[in-house]
Each structure stands twice: as structure tokens, then as C-alpha cells.
Amino acid sequence: MWEGIITGLATALDPGNLAWVAFGCLAGTFIGMMPGLGPITAIALMIPVSYSMEPAAGLIMMAGVYYGAVFGGSTSSILINAPGVASTVATSFDGYPMARRGQAGRALALAAFASFGGGTFGALALMLFATSLASLAMQFQSPEYTLVLVFALSSIAAFAERGKVLASLISALAGLMLGTVGTDPSAGIQRFTFGRADLADGIGFVLLAMATFALAEAFHMLVRGDSEPVPDRVGKRVRLHAGDARAIAPTVGRSSVLGFLVGVLPGAGATLASFFAYDLQKRFRRGDEADAARGVAAPESANNAACTGSFVPLLTLGIPGSGTTAVLLGVMLSYGIQPGPRLLETEPAVFWGVIVSMYLGNLVLLALNLPLIPWLSRIIHLKRRVLIPFVVAFSLLGVYLTSLNPFDVFLMLGFAIAACALRLNGFPMAPLLLGFILSPMLEENLRRTLLLSDGTLGVFVGAPLTIALLAACFLVWAVPATRLLGALRSRNASRRRT
Amino acid sequence: MEGTASALKRSLRRVQGFLAGLTLAGALSVGAEAIHVVIPAGPGGGLDGTARESGRVLRDLGLVESVSFENLSGGGGGRAMGWFMENAGRHDFPLLVNSSPLIVRSLHGLFPYSFRDLTPVAALIADYGVFVVAADAPKTGWEATLARLREDPRAIVVGGGSVRGSLDHIVLALALEAGGIDPRQVRYLPYDGGGKAMLALLGGEVAMLSTGLGETMPFIEAGEVWPLAVTSPERIPGLDTPTLTELGYPVAFANWRGMFGAREMPAEDRSRAIDWFRSLRASREWQEVLARRGWATLDHDGEDYTRFLEQQEEQLRTTMQALGFVR
Numbered sequence: 001m002w003e004g005i006i007t008g009l010a011t012a013l014d015p016g017n018l019a020w021v022a023f024g025c026l027a028g029t030f031i032g033m034m035p036g037l038g039p040i041t042a043i044a045l046m047i048p049v050s051y052s053m054e055p056a057a058g059l060i061m062m063a064g065v066y067y068g069a070v071f072g073g074s075t076s077s078i079l080i081n082a083p084g085v086a087s088t089v090a091t092s093f094d095g096y097p098m099a100r101r102g103q104a105g106r107a108l109a110l111a112a113f114a115s116f117g118g119g120t121f122g123a124l125a126l127m128l129f130a131t132s133l134a135s136l137a138m139q140f141q142s143p144e145y146t147l148v149l150v151f152a153l154s155s156i157a158a159f160a161e162r163g164k165v166l167a168s169l170i171s172a173l174a175g176l177m178l179g180t181v182g183t184d185p186s187a188g189i190q191r192f193t194f195g196r197a198d199l200a201d202g203i204g205f206v207l208l209a210m211a212t213f214a215l216a217e218a219f220h221m222l223v224r225g226d227s228e229p230v231p232d233r234v235g236k237r238v239r240l241h242a243g244d245a246r247a248i249a250p251t252v253g254r255s256s257v258l259g260f261l262v263g264v265l266p267g268a269g270a271t272l273a274s275f276f277a278y279d280l281q282k283r284f285r286r287g288d289e290a291d292a293a294r295g296v297a298a299p300e301s302a303n304n305a306a307c308t309g310s311f312v313p314l315l316t317l318g319i320p321g322s323g324t325t326a327v328l329l330g331v332m333l334s335y336g337i338q339p340g341p342r343l344l345e346t347e348p349a350v351f352w353g354v355i356v357s358m359y360l361g362n363l364v365l366l367a368l369n370l371p372l373i374p375w376l377s378r379i380i381h382l383k384r385r386v387l388i389p390f391v392v393a394f395s396l397l398g399v400y401l402t403s404l405n406p407f408d409v410f411l412m413l414g415f416a417i418a419a420c421a422l423r424l425n426g427f428p429m430a431p432l433l434l435g436f437i438l439s440p441m442l443e444e445n446l447r448r449t450l451l452l453s454d455g456t457l458g459v460f461v462g463a464p465l466t467i468a469l470l471a472a473c474f475l476v477w478a479v480p481a482t483r484l485l486g487a488l489r490s491r492n493a494s495r496r497r498t
Numbered sequence: 499m500e501g502t503a504s505a506l507k508r509s510l511r512r513v514q515g516f517l518a519g520l521t522l523a524g525a526l527s528v529g530a531e532a533i534h535v536v537i538p539a540g541p542g543g544g545l546d547g548t549a550r551e552s553g554r555v556l557r558d559l560g561l562v563e564s565v566s567f568e569n570l571s572g573g574g575g576g577r578a579m580g581w582f583m584e585n586a587g588r589h590d591f592p593l594l595v596n597s598s599p600l601i602v603r604s605l606h607g608l609f610p611y612s613f614r615d616l617t618p619v620a621a622l623i624a625d626y627g628v629f630v631v632a633a634d635a636p637k638t639g640w641e642a643t644l645a646r647l648r649e650d651p652r653a654i655v656v657g658g659g660s661v662r663g664s665l666d667h668i669v670l671a672l673a674l675e676a677g678g679i680d681p682r683q684v685r686y687l688p689y690d691g692g693g694k695a696m697l698a699l700l701g702g703e704v705a706m707l708s709t710g711l712g713e714t715m716p717f718i719e720a721g722e723v724w725p726l727a728v729t730s731p732e733r734i735p736g737l738d739t740p741t742l743t744e745l746g747y748p749v750a751f752a753n754w755r756g757m758f759g760a761r762e763m764p765a766e767d768r769s770r771a772i773d774w775f776r777s778l779r780a781s782r783e784w785q786e787v788l789a790r791r792g793w794a795t796l797d798h799d800g801e802d803y804t805r806f807l808e809q810q811e812e813q814l815r816t817t818m819q820a821l822g823f824v825r
Contacts, residue, residue, distance in 0.1 A: 318716055
């Protein structure tokens with residue numbers, strides 16, 4: 001194995017390849033910052049470039065593009081509350097409020113360091129455990145996935161503000177319903193599309209994320225007349241607050257392990273990982289000033305570790321676990337490299353080269369992006385009369401450019417107005433987006449489970465793994481459920497008294 | 499560094515190709531063309547690979563001056579079809595790459611187009627269907643599988659990488675019907691892509707998989723799965739697996755990938771494009787691509803391609819009727 005790592009290191013440290021990884025990181029970051037363009041698009045855009053490159057250089061550049069795009073996505077999430085990809089939605093929960101409080105630079109630096117931590121852990125874990133973890137991916141079949149997704153929905157309880165459990169549930173339910181629009185994942189027929197071809201593929205994630213987060217926030221600022229954001233005290237230099245590193249270290253550790261393991265599971269690895277990590281973080285919260293810092297660090301380290309984890313099924317089984325790794329598989333196949341159980345034997349240089357270059361990608365990304373942060377964080381200091389039109393234009397353009405369909409723009413405006421109205425009435429939007437992301441996967445797995453079990457629910461208590469997952473779901477809900485019941489009872493009691 | 503070197507190599511090759519093209523042009527008075535290929539899928543998949551690899555080889559051979567690509571996914575390929583029919587005229591030489599699901603989806607009525615709205619130019623690649631079981635399953639063969647299903651159609655759960663009523667399911671139904679089994683009685687579990695279906699087979703959720711040979715080949719070679727039967731008309735070289743035909747079930751099916759022009763494509767453009775793709779098939783470069791990607795070649799051009807499409811449409815219509823997806 002060490003021989004392999006050294007071979008990989010030698011490949012990755014070739015000056016030409018180093019230049020490619022740096023180029024990849026920069027290109028990825030800028031593409032990822034664009035509204036609606038995530039790692040999948042970033043890699044896809046670079047495919048024509050990669051066709052003319054040597055396999056090792058091409059794959060190394062792609063690793064840079066991948067991590068760059070993931071980080072770029074976090075940037076827009078933190079600065080203007082516009083998560084361009086699902087895996088950075090959780091980053092905006094604490095990251096955007098931090099930016100509004102005048103700590104944009106700090107939030108971005110936290111994100112960069114936490115990503116680096118997650119990526120480092122991920123690359124190490126991939127080197128050491130890749131082959132032994134491959135079987136984990138196979139343990140999870142439709143019933144287990146169904147329960148994992150139910151568990152993910154339960155994390156709503158964590159980011160529902162106190163006393164808003166019912167409103168959060170309603171929001172999540174609306175999200176689940178919006179996720180059923182489009183083509184039925186099992187029978188392939190169209191439903192809830194009003195006969196419109198524009199809705200045949202469902203509502204786009206970018207569309208709904210921009211509408212409920214970025215646009216709704218901009219409208220909200222207009223309606224409520226928020227004060228101007230506090231200028232960044234850090235000024236032109238990025239510095240973490242004293243003690244930040246120590247405060248986030250345990251969080252990064254926990255989230256990285258969790259993220260990597262979730263990332264190994266084929267499906268929505270990075271997204272689920274970021275939500276789980278945020279949820280877990282909330283349960284460890286201390287109530288001090290550094291909680292928000294940890295809230296940014298948790299999803300960021302988890303989604304980066306998960307991105308690396310998603311290479312486990314790709315490299316060891318030849319099965320892409322995520323949309324991004326599916327595109328990467330296409331790149332590998334175009335080089336005549338077939339990832340799978342025999343990759344380690346037939347192409348050790350490629351196997352280790354990919355792993356080492358992913359780590360290198362993380363390192364280069366950190367080095368390149370820290371100097372960029374002060375420039376980026378200036379966006380948040382724009383006056384409202386500049387910032388709001390900027391956010392509106394950014395969102396509209398992003399959605400239009402992903403589909404080139406004017407219908408989507410009007411649909412997004414409609415959703416944004418509805419989202420703003422819901423927010424003003426105390427309905428949080430995060431559970432809606434979470435429900436929407438999870439809905440298709442949940443439906444697909446649940447229906448498959450029921451097809452297998454002939455419609456009986458017994459399968460969910462049939463195996464130790466499902467029982468454990470089910471127990472976890474109950475535990476997560478025990479606290480908010482009793483709180484909700486208590487609230488309802490006291491309300492009824494007070495009503496009876498009057 | 500390597501990037502520059504290969505770019506240099508490429509431009510040298512292009513000069514070579516250009517000179518070759520010039521000679522050819524002198525002989526046949528054919529001008530170099532700028533072709534534009536519309537791909538009804540995202541980057542990275544089989545359709546995208548077919549378009550980009552063949553486009554690259556056409557250019558390297560000097561048959562065309564330049565190639566541009568456009569990925570237009572969405573609507574099950576309907577968006578690209580609609581766009582191509584309306585806007586093809588904007589380009590000098592527009593081409594569309596497509597595959598068997600075009601026929602399935604137009605039979606389903608998912609979009610109001612069919613291959614008759616296009617001009618078939620050349621079929622390039624065949625992906626045959628294969629039925630595989632996990633390597634640790636008893637290696638009893640296709641006959642034994644049919645016998646078990648005849649006894650109890652619910653005895654074996656079959657997985658596939660696409661929704662009910664789409665290609666993996668239909669190919670399964672074709673094979674089952676030929677074996678005298680009502681395909682509607684057999685349980686088919688749809689997965690989101692061949693990769694996840696493969697994971698379900700390896701993890702034991704389904705007992706058999708109906709899938710494409712191309713993406714399954716690495717798993718067969720690695721000894722992870724065991725192929726029972728393939729849907730190719732003749733045996734696949736290097737694969738010791740019977741065809742359905744030699745087992746006594748006259749079923750052959752190829753998921754084709756090929757090139758189309760717009761409906762109003764001039765006859766001379768069509769015959770020129772057919773000539774390009776014939777030279778492409780004969781070239782060493784294309785043979786290398788086929789070997790590297792593990793693709794099987796498919797030779798149908800022009801009217802022959804149209805007849806092939808008509809036959810496949812009839813075959814698919816019959817099976818989809820039997821499945822109850824088309825009246």
C-alpha cells in the first residue's frame with residue numbers, strides 16, 4: 001500500500017499536474033460560485049478540456065474542480081443565502097446570519113478550514129479503509145434507505161426554532177409534496193404537471209432553493225426594512241477569532257467521521273451528511289458564542305468528507321454513488337479506465353493518484369482561497385439598495401441559465417412570493433427545502449420496499465440494522481413530540497378555563 | 499506539460515488530417531464542414547460519450563473541419579428533440595445523437611415526436627441486453643430460471659436500472675414472453691440507474707438483473723456477477739454466454755445509439771454524412787475507441803437504418819402492449 005501511496009504522490013506532485021490541480025481548483029471555485037452551477041456542472045464543463053489531457057493529469061484536474069466547486073457553493077450560501085447545491089443548504093443556516101452580523105470573513109474562513117479538515121480526514125480514511133468499507137454500501141438496501149431518509153427528515157427537529165415544531169412539520173410536508181411533481185420514479189408516468197412539459201422533470205432544486213432562500217430573503221429585507229449589515233470588523237485580513245480553531249476541532253472531527261460514512265452510501269451522500277452533521281452539532285451545542293462557528297464548520301466538514309466517501313463505491317465497486325461521481329466515471333471511461341474491484345490491481349498508479357490528488361486538491365484549495373476571502377466578503381457590505389437588486393438578478397439569471405426556460409423564472413418568482421408570505425407568518429423555509437430534497441428518494445425507496453414485501457410494513461422491523469435505524473428515529477422525535485403535546489395540552493387547558 | 503504536448507500532437511494530427519482531407523476534397527469535391535451535435539442527455543453518459551468520441555474521430559480523420567456539442571437533457575430527451583426540430587437550421591450541419599429509448603418514449607406518448615421526425619443517418623453502437631445473477635448464486639442457467647418462474651412467477655425478483663415500462667423492463671418482458679411466461683406476473687424493481695441496480699443485486703435485494711451488457715461487462719470480467727443469457731443475435735466474442743436465440747427463443751434486441759439529421763436534411767448532405775460514418779467505422783481510431791469503451795459496433799446506414807428502426811418499433815410496440823403500457 002505504501003508503495004502505491006508513494007507512486008500516487010509522485011504522480012500528483014509532478015509540476016505539470018500541480019499546475020493542473022491549481023487551475024482546476026480556481027476554475028471550480030468560480031464555476032461553483034455561479035448561481036445554480038454545482039460540482040456536476042463544473043466537472044461537465046471541464047470534460048472537453050480533459051479529453052485532450054493525459055489520464056492522470058485529467059483526473060487530478062477534475063479532483064481540483066470538484067473540491068473547488070463544492071467550496072464555491074458554500075461561498076454564495078454564506079454571503080447571500082443562495083445555496084446553489086443541496087449539500088450547502090445546511091451551511092447557510094448559521095453561515096448567513098454570521099455574515100449579516102459582520103463576520104462574513106470569519107464564516108468563510110471557518111468554512112474553508114472545516115472543508116479542509118473534512119477533506120483531509122476523508123482522504124486518509126479512503127486510503128486506509130476504502131476496500132473494507134465497500135461492503136457497507138451493500139448493507140444498505142431499500143428498507144434501510146427508507147429509514148435513513150426518515151431519520152434525515154427528523155433532523156427538522158434540530159433546526160426548528162423553539163416552539164415552531166408544528167410549523168416546521170407543515171413546511172416539511174409541503175416540501176415533500178412539491179417533490180412529487182414531475183415524473184413518477186417507479187411507473188414513469190407524469191403527475192401534478194397540469195399537462196405542462198415544463199414540469200415533466202419536476203421542480204428544479206436550484207429554482208426552489210433560490211426562491212425560498214435568496215429571493216425570499218431579499219423580499220423579506222424589503223418588506224421588513226432590515227437595518228444595514230454591520231461592517232466586517234476584521235477588515236482586509238481574514239482572521240479566525242481567538243479560540244475558534246480549538247472550538248471547532250471536535251465538531252470537525254465528529255462531522256468528518258459521520259460525513260465520510262454517510263458519503264460511502266450511494267445516494268445523496270453529501271447532502272444527507274451535511275444535514276446529519278448540523279443536526280448532531282445542535283445536540284452538542286453549548287450556548288456560547290462559538291456555537292454559530294461550529295454550526296458552519298459541521299456541515300462544511302461533513303459534506304467535504306462525504307464527497308471523498310462517495311469515491312469508495314466508485315473506486316472499489318465501479319458504482320457511482322452520486323451525480324458527480326457518475327460524471328467522473330464517464331471521464332474515467334473516456335480514458336479507458338474502468339474503476340471497480342480490479343482497479344487497484346490493474347491501474348495502481350491511477351487508483352492512488354486519484355486519492356492523493358484529492359488530498360492535494362484540498363490543500364491547494366485552502367492556499368488559493370484564503371487570500372480571496374476578504375475580496376469575496378465585501379459583497380455583504382454593499383448597501384441594501386445595491387445588494388437586493390444584485391441578489392435578485394443573481395438568482396433570476398442563475399435559474400434561467402440552468403434551464404433556458406422563461407417558465408422557470410415565473411415559477412421561481414411565484415415560489416419566492418409564497419415563501420416570503422410563509423416566512424412572515426412564522427413558517428421556516430429550511431424544512432420545506434429539506435422535504436423537497438428528500439422526497440423523491442424517500443418515495444422511490446419506500447415504494448420499492450413495499451413492492452418487495454407485498455405491502456406489509458414488517459420489513460422495517462425484520463433485521464437488526466432496520467430496528468436500530470427505527471429506534472434512532474423514535475429517539476430523535478421523543479423530545480419535540482413531548483414538547484408539542486405539552487404545548488397543545490396547555491393551550492387546550494387555557495382555552496377550557498376561559 | 500503533457501497537456502501542451504498532446505495539444506501539439508493533436509494539432510499536428512489535425513494538420514495531417516487536413517492534408518488528407520484536402521486530397522479527399524480534391525478527389526470528391528467535398529468541402530470541410532463544421533458539424534454541431536445535439537446530445538439529449540447530460541455529460542458523462544453513454545450518449546454523450548458516443549457523440550463526443552465519434553465527433554473527435556471524425557475531426558481527427560479530417561472528414562469534418564470542426565465539431566461542436568450541445569448537451570440538452572430533460573423531458574426524457576423530449577427537450578432536445580423539440581429544440582432540434584425548431585432550431586436545427588441555425589447550424590451548418592446539425593446532427594442529433596439518440597438511442598432506443600427514443601422509440602420507447604414515443605410509443606409511451608411521453609413526447610409527440612418519433613424517429614420519423616428525423617432523418618436517420620447511421621447507427622454506430624449496439625448495447626445488447628444481458629440477464630445476470632450474483633456470482634454466488636447457483637449457476638443453473640437461463641432454462642432453470644424460466645422453469646422456476648413458470649412454476650411461480652413471483653419466485654424471482656428482477657431489478658433494472660430504469661422505471662417500469664422502459665428499456666430494462668421491456669427487454670426482460672421480451673425474453674419472458676418468448677419463454678411462455680406472462681411478463682406482467684413477474685416482479686420488476688426499478689432503480690435509479692444501472693449502478694444502483696447492480697448494488698441491489700450484489701447486496702441481495704434482487705435475485706436477477708436485466709441490464710445493458712456494456713456497463714455490466716466489467717462486473718462479469720471481475721467475477722462479481724454471472725451472466726445467464728444475452729440478447730445479441732450471435733455470441734459476443736470473448737464471452738462464454740449463450741444467446742437467447744441459440745437457447746431456442748428467437749429474441750434478439752440491441753439498444754442502438756446512432757446519428758440523425760433534421761427532417762429536412764438535404765439528400766446530398768445525408769449521403770455525405772453516411773460516407774463520413776462509413777469511413778469512421780473503417781478507421782483504426784474508431785476501433786480503438788470501441789475497444790477502450792467496450793462498445794459493440796452496429797452497421798446500419800441511411801434507408802437500412804430506417805428499416806431497422808421500423809422493425810424495432812414493431813417489436814417494442816408488441817411487447818409494450820403485452821405489458822399493458824400501450825394499447
